[in-house]
Amino acid sequence: MSAHPRTIALAAFLALAGIAAFAAAGRGGDKPAQPHPQAFDWLRPASVPGSWSARRLPGSPARLPVPPGWRSARSDPGTRTVISRGPSGEIAGYLNATPRQGEESLASWDSFRVDHNRDEGDRDVDLLAAASGLRFGTGRGSCVLDSYRTETDARYRELACIVAGRAATTVIVAAAPPRQWRAEAPTLRRAIAAFTT
Amino acid sequence: MTHLKRLAASLAVVALIGGGASSLAFAHHRHHHHHHAMSSIPQHNGGDHDADNNGGPSDGDGNI
Numbered sequence: 001m002s003a004h005p006r007t008i009a010l011a012a013f014l015a016l017a018g019i020a021a022f023a024a025a026g027r028g029g030d031k032p033a034q035p036h037p038q039a040f041d042w043l044r045p046a047s048v049p050g051s052w053s054a055r056r057l058p059g060s061p062a063r064l065p066v067p068p069g070w071r072s073a074r075s076d077p078g079t080r081t082v083i084s085r086g087p088s089g090e091i092a093g094y095l096n097a098t099p100r101q102g103e104e105s106l107a108s109w110d111s112f113r114v115d116h117n118r119d120e121g122d123r124d125v126d127l128l129a130a131a132s133g134l135r136f137g138t139g140r141g142s143c144v145l146d147s148y149r150t151e152t153d154a155r156y157r158e159l160a161c162i163v164a165g166r167a168a169t170t171v172i173v174a175a176a177p178p179r180q181w182r183a184e185a186p187t188l189r190r191a192i193a194a195f196t197t
Numbered sequence: 198m199t200h201l202k203r204l205a206a207s208l209a210v211v212a213l214i215g216g217g218a219s220s221l222a223f224a225h226h227r228h229h230h231h232h233h234a235m236s237s238i239p240q241h242n243g244g245d246h247d248a249d250n251n252g253g254p255s256d257g258d259g260n261i
Contacts, residue, residue, distance in 0.1 A: 076258055094254040102259030117255050152252030160257065171257030 039129035062197035
Protein backbone atom coordinates (compact mmCIF):
# COMPACT_ATOMS: atom_id res chain seq x y z
CA MET A 1 0.00 0.00 0.00
CA SER A 2 1.44 3.38 -1.03
CA ALA A 3 1.13 6.74 0.69
CA HIS A 4 -1.40 9.05 -0.92
CA PRO A 5 0.29 11.93 -2.78
CA ARG A 6 -1.88 14.46 -0.91
CA THR A 7 -0.73 12.99 2.40
CA ILE A 8 2.88 13.46 1.38
CA ALA A 9 2.20 17.00 0.20
CA LEU A 10 0.48 17.88 3.50
CA ALA A 11 3.33 16.39 5.53
CA ALA A 12 5.86 18.32 3.46
CA PHE A 13 3.93 21.56 3.96
CA LEU A 14 3.74 21.02 7.72
CA ALA A 15 7.45 20.23 7.85
CA LEU A 16 8.38 23.40 5.97
CA ALA A 17 6.06 25.51 8.13
CA GLY A 18 7.57 24.04 11.29
CA ILE A 19 11.13 24.62 10.09
CA ALA A 20 10.31 28.20 9.12
CA ALA A 21 8.72 28.92 12.49
CA PHE A 22 11.67 27.39 14.31
CA ALA A 23 14.14 29.45 12.30
CA ALA A 24 12.17 32.64 12.95
CA ALA A 25 12.11 31.97 16.71
CA GLY A 26 15.81 31.13 16.71
CA ARG A 27 16.81 34.48 15.23
CA GLY A 28 14.37 36.41 17.42
CA GLY A 29 11.91 36.83 14.61
CA ASP A 30 9.10 37.66 17.03
CA LYS A 31 10.94 40.66 18.52
CA PRO A 32 10.03 43.89 16.76
CA ALA A 33 12.73 46.32 15.66
CA GLN A 34 13.56 49.14 18.03
CA PRO A 35 11.67 52.34 17.19
CA HIS A 36 13.58 55.48 16.22
CA PRO A 37 17.06 54.57 17.52
CA GLN A 38 18.34 57.79 15.93
CA ALA A 39 16.58 59.64 18.75
CA PHE A 40 19.71 58.91 20.80
CA ASP A 41 22.20 60.35 18.35
CA TRP A 42 22.86 63.13 20.87
CA LEU A 43 24.38 60.65 23.32
CA ARG A 44 28.15 61.03 23.51
CA PRO A 45 30.15 60.19 26.66
CA ALA A 46 31.00 63.39 28.47
CA SER A 47 32.47 64.45 31.78
CA VAL A 48 30.38 66.00 34.54
CA PRO A 49 30.21 69.73 33.82
CA GLY A 50 32.31 71.90 36.12
CA SER A 51 29.35 73.59 37.76
CA TRP A 52 27.69 70.27 38.55
CA SER A 53 28.35 67.77 41.33
CA ALA A 54 27.95 63.99 41.44
CA ARG A 55 26.49 61.66 44.03
CA ARG A 56 27.95 58.21 44.44
CA LEU A 57 25.62 55.27 44.98
CA PRO A 58 26.26 53.35 48.21
CA GLY A 59 28.51 50.37 47.65
CA SER A 60 28.73 51.05 43.94
CA PRO A 61 31.09 52.84 41.59
CA ALA A 62 28.10 54.50 39.92
CA ARG A 63 27.89 58.28 40.17
CA LEU A 64 24.75 60.27 39.46
CA PRO A 65 25.53 63.69 37.95
CA VAL A 66 23.70 66.47 39.79
CA PRO A 67 22.88 69.72 37.99
CA PRO A 68 23.27 72.96 39.94
CA GLY A 69 20.28 73.80 42.10
CA TRP A 70 18.87 70.27 42.09
CA ARG A 71 18.13 68.73 45.49
CA SER A 72 18.32 65.20 46.83
CA ALA A 73 14.99 63.45 47.24
CA ARG A 74 14.03 60.41 49.23
CA SER A 75 14.56 57.24 47.26
CA ASP A 76 14.94 53.53 47.69
CA PRO A 77 17.89 52.20 49.69
CA GLY A 78 21.03 51.96 47.61
CA THR A 79 19.79 54.49 45.06
CA ARG A 80 20.17 58.22 44.48
CA THR A 81 17.50 60.67 43.33
CA VAL A 82 17.74 64.40 42.71
CA ILE A 83 14.91 66.69 41.72
CA SER A 84 14.33 70.20 40.47
CA ARG A 85 11.06 71.84 41.37
CA GLY A 86 8.93 74.44 39.68
CA PRO A 87 7.52 77.61 41.26
CA SER A 88 4.58 75.73 42.78
CA GLY A 89 6.73 72.94 44.13
CA GLU A 90 5.85 70.52 41.37
CA ILE A 91 8.54 68.22 39.98
CA ALA A 92 10.11 69.91 36.96
CA GLY A 93 13.03 67.52 36.52
CA TYR A 94 13.96 64.14 37.97
CA LEU A 95 17.13 62.06 37.98
CA ASN A 96 17.50 58.66 39.59
CA ALA A 97 20.22 56.01 39.57
CA THR A 98 19.48 52.50 40.77
CA PRO A 99 21.66 49.39 40.74
CA ARG A 100 20.37 46.56 38.58
CA GLN A 101 18.00 44.58 40.80
CA GLY A 102 16.05 42.02 38.81
CA GLU A 103 15.93 40.63 35.31
CA GLU A 104 16.53 43.92 33.55
CA SER A 105 19.15 43.56 30.85
CA LEU A 106 20.61 45.51 27.98
CA ALA A 107 19.15 43.08 25.46
CA SER A 108 15.55 43.35 26.63
CA TRP A 109 15.59 46.85 28.09
CA ASP A 110 13.02 48.40 25.74
CA SER A 111 10.31 45.87 26.51
CA PHE A 112 11.36 45.49 30.14
CA ARG A 113 11.08 49.18 30.96
CA VAL A 114 7.65 49.75 29.47
CA ASP A 115 6.34 46.49 30.94
CA HIS A 116 7.77 47.48 34.30
CA ASN A 117 6.14 50.90 34.22
CA ARG A 118 2.81 49.26 33.44
CA ASP A 119 3.37 46.76 36.25
CA GLU A 120 3.88 49.67 38.63
CA GLY A 121 0.49 51.10 37.73
CA ASP A 122 1.45 53.65 35.12
CA ARG A 123 -1.05 54.10 32.31
CA ASP A 124 -0.83 55.20 28.70
CA VAL A 125 2.75 53.95 28.62
CA ASP A 126 4.06 54.81 25.17
CA LEU A 127 7.46 53.71 23.90
CA LEU A 128 8.65 56.56 21.69
CA ALA A 129 12.21 55.46 20.90
CA ALA A 130 14.75 52.82 21.88
CA ALA A 131 18.35 52.00 21.10
CA SER A 132 21.00 49.57 22.27
CA GLY A 133 24.77 49.35 22.01
CA LEU A 134 25.07 52.98 23.10
CA ARG A 135 28.42 54.20 24.36
CA PHE A 136 28.81 55.60 27.86
CA GLY A 137 31.92 56.77 29.66
CA THR A 138 32.47 53.46 31.44
CA GLY A 139 30.58 50.96 29.33
CA ARG A 140 27.72 50.24 26.99
CA GLY A 141 24.03 50.76 27.48
CA SER A 142 20.51 50.54 26.16
CA CYS A 143 18.05 53.42 26.40
CA VAL A 144 14.37 54.14 25.92
CA LEU A 145 12.38 57.32 25.53
CA ASP A 146 8.84 56.85 26.71
CA SER A 147 5.91 58.65 28.24
CA TYR A 148 3.33 57.58 30.78
CA ARG A 149 0.70 58.75 33.22
CA THR A 150 0.95 57.80 36.89
CA GLU A 151 -1.89 56.57 39.04
CA THR A 152 -2.25 60.13 40.33
CA ASP A 153 -2.64 61.40 36.74
CA ALA A 154 0.75 63.07 36.62
CA ARG A 155 2.27 62.80 33.15
CA TYR A 156 5.95 62.28 32.56
CA ARG A 157 8.30 61.72 29.70
CA GLU A 158 11.45 59.81 30.56
CA LEU A 159 14.81 58.78 29.26
CA ALA A 160 15.72 55.52 30.96
CA CYS A 161 18.99 53.74 30.33
CA ILE A 162 20.63 50.61 31.66
CA VAL A 163 24.40 50.86 31.57
CA ALA A 164 26.83 47.98 32.01
CA GLY A 165 30.10 49.29 33.39
CA ARG A 166 33.26 47.47 34.30
CA ALA A 167 32.13 46.76 37.87
CA ALA A 168 28.39 47.44 37.98
CA THR A 169 25.25 47.56 35.90
CA THR A 170 23.07 50.51 36.81
CA VAL A 171 19.88 52.14 35.60
CA ILE A 172 19.61 55.90 35.20
CA VAL A 173 16.24 57.57 34.76
CA ALA A 174 15.78 61.17 33.66
CA ALA A 175 12.22 62.45 33.61
CA ALA A 176 10.18 65.61 33.33
CA PRO A 177 6.54 66.52 32.72
CA PRO A 178 5.81 66.80 28.98
CA ARG A 179 5.17 70.54 29.27
CA GLN A 180 8.63 70.94 30.83
CA TRP A 181 10.41 68.59 28.46
CA ARG A 182 11.71 71.13 26.01
CA ALA A 183 13.28 73.15 28.81
CA GLU A 184 14.61 70.21 30.82
CA ALA A 185 15.74 67.84 28.07
CA PRO A 186 19.19 69.42 27.57
CA THR A 187 19.96 69.04 31.28
CA LEU A 188 18.58 65.51 31.42
CA ARG A 189 20.57 64.47 28.37
CA ARG A 190 23.71 66.01 29.78
CA ALA A 191 23.24 64.04 33.02
CA ILE A 192 22.88 60.79 31.10
CA ALA A 193 25.89 61.53 28.91
CA ALA A 194 28.01 62.12 32.04
CA PHE A 195 26.71 59.10 33.94
CA THR A 196 29.30 56.52 34.96
CA THR A 197 28.96 53.10 36.57
CA MET B 198 6.42 2.48 -2.10
CA THR B 199 6.99 1.92 1.61
CA HIS B 200 9.72 4.53 1.52
CA LEU B 201 7.15 7.16 0.63
CA LYS B 202 5.17 6.36 3.76
CA ARG B 203 8.33 6.60 5.80
CA LEU B 204 9.12 9.95 4.19
CA ALA B 205 5.67 11.27 5.01
CA ALA B 206 5.96 10.12 8.62
CA SER B 207 9.41 11.67 8.97
CA LEU B 208 8.24 15.00 7.60
CA ALA B 209 5.32 15.01 10.01
CA VAL B 210 7.66 14.39 12.94
CA VAL B 211 9.91 17.26 11.82
CA ALA B 212 6.85 19.52 11.63
CA LEU B 213 5.78 18.62 15.14
CA ILE B 214 9.27 19.13 16.58
CA GLY B 215 9.74 22.43 14.75
CA GLY B 216 6.37 23.80 15.72
CA GLY B 217 6.77 22.69 19.31
CA ALA B 218 10.18 24.28 19.67
CA SER B 219 8.85 27.46 18.13
CA SER B 220 5.96 27.51 20.59
CA LEU B 221 8.35 27.02 23.49
CA ALA B 222 10.57 29.85 22.27
CA PHE B 223 7.57 32.12 21.85
CA ALA B 224 6.26 31.26 25.31
CA HIS B 225 9.69 32.04 26.78
CA HIS B 226 9.72 35.44 25.09
CA ARG B 227 6.23 36.27 26.25
CA HIS B 228 7.18 35.63 29.84
CA HIS B 229 10.50 37.42 29.90
CA HIS B 230 8.99 40.40 31.70
CA HIS B 231 7.73 38.43 34.66
CA HIS B 232 10.21 39.80 37.09
CA HIS B 233 11.76 37.52 39.63
CA ALA B 234 12.58 40.19 42.12
CA MET B 235 15.61 39.90 44.32
CA SER B 236 13.87 42.22 46.76
CA SER B 237 10.57 44.04 46.53
CA ILE B 238 9.78 47.61 47.46
CA PRO B 239 6.11 48.12 48.29
CA GLN B 240 4.43 50.74 46.11
CA HIS B 241 1.48 53.09 46.57
CA ASN B 242 3.13 54.78 49.55
CA GLY B 243 3.46 51.46 51.27
CA GLY B 244 7.22 51.33 51.24
CA ASP B 245 9.78 54.01 51.66
CA HIS B 246 7.53 56.93 50.70
CA ASP B 247 9.76 57.98 47.82
CA ALA B 248 8.46 59.91 44.82
CA ASP B 249 8.01 56.68 42.88
CA ASN B 250 5.47 55.50 45.43
CA ASN B 251 3.57 58.77 45.52
CA GLY B 252 2.70 59.41 41.92
CA GLY B 253 6.11 60.82 41.03
CA PRO B 254 8.27 59.63 38.15
CA SER B 255 9.09 55.93 38.04
CA ASP B 256 12.53 55.20 39.45
CA GLY B 257 14.97 52.69 38.03
CA ASP B 258 14.15 49.76 40.25
CA GLY B 259 13.74 46.42 38.57
CA ASN B 260 11.10 45.22 40.95
CA ILE B 261 7.46 46.12 41.34
